[in-house]
Amino acid sequence: MDYVEASPFINAFHQSMIIGAIFMAAAGIIWYLIYQIRVSAISDFHIKYDFINRNEIKTLKTTAYLFGIAAGFMINLYASDKMKDIEVWFFARLAISIFGGTLVGYVGHLIFEYYYPTVLHKKLLKWRYTPRKNPKTGATMRLLSEEEEDVHLESGMQAEENLFSIDYDVWIDEKTGDVKIEKYPGHLEALQCNNCGFYTMKVQKEEITKQASATEPGELVKYYECTYCKMTRATAFNLSNKQTEADYKNLKYKFKVNKDIDLVKLEIHSTVKGKKQYEFQNLEEAQKFLTEFDFDKSDKRYEV
Numbered sequence: 001m002d003y004v005e006a007s008p009f010i011n012a013f014h015q016s017m018i019i020g021a022i023f024m025a026a027a028g029i030i031w032y033l034i035y036q037i038r039v040s041a042i043s044d045f046h047i048k049y050d051f052i053n054r055n056e057i058k059t060l061k062t063t064a065y066l067f068g069i070a071a072g073f074m075i076n077l078y079a080s081d082k083m084k085d086i087e088v089w090f091f092a093r094l095a096i097s098i099f100g101g102t103l104v105g106y107v108g109h110l111i112f113e114y115y116y117p118t119v120l121h122k123k124l125l126k127w128r129y130t131p132r133k134n135p136k137t138g139a140t141m142r143l144l145s146e147e148e149e150d151v152h153l154e155s156g157m158q159a160e161e162n163l164f165s166i167d168y169d170v171w172i173d174e175k176t177g178d179v180k181i182e183k184y185p186g187h188l189e190a191l192q193c194n195n196c197g198f199y200t201m202k203v204q205k206e207e208i209t210k211q212a213s214a215t216e217p218g219e220l221v222k223y224y225e226c227t228y229c230k231m232t233r234a235t236a237f238n239l240s241n242k243q244t245e246a247d248y249k250n251l252k253y254k255f256k257v258n259k260d261i262d263l264v265k266l267e268i269h270s271t272v273k274g275k276k277q278y279e280f281q282n283l284e285e286a287q288k289f290l291t292e293f294d295f296d297k298s299d300k301r302y303e304v
Ligand SMILES: [Zn+2]
Pocket: 193, 194, 195, 196, 197, 198, 200, 226, 227, 228, 229, 230, 231
């Protein structure tokens, strides 16, 4: 059997498919790596949270699309040593490559659109609730929980039509009273859908149903829709006017898990020296007190 050289076009076509596949796969990897480098360059947890929340899914989808194109190019190399000229198989393979490449990109799209937000949610929680350090003293700050059920609006926003509520995280250094306020745009965060379980519930619309007054909190209704199963939900939130440091400085620390606890009372009994009672604002104070406790030299500040 005579050996037949492939036509110049077929050679050039296969060459460019190899180069294209390598280029697209590399572009996907580099795109993702650049994103990771940018994330790790951000030291502030709040800015990191915002950046990841805005960019991670977009980045992963782009990477999936680039991989899809690379896969399409690679399919066009199938049995390339047997192809000598443009024939039916050339066009059939071309059609399969478009289909295959689209499939890879689309599967990636589905994963990052519906499944991945659950993973992202956990990641974001970590950055949102990792204890902050007071920049002045380096002391660990505490998150106030009291305001969690309330949403806020930027001043002047109440008049606007396209309002978006904000969640405020208020970190307080209990020793110095320093306050760090972090704003989280409430409509960007995806919540878990009660129906399908994915973290694909997003705010579609917000409406003030009652204006806040100086004495009474207002009410804001958020309308959610799940991007996966299309379930809708509406939830009312208290609308708070607080948004400055001064508003928060006077707030007492409240327990994060057991929100209705606002006092720890300790009674210490000694068979020889009788009993003493102490009161604490929080568990940490009580624990610290206990580890250093000496019946005779006990701290008078907490004694009742
Ligand atoms: Zn759903």
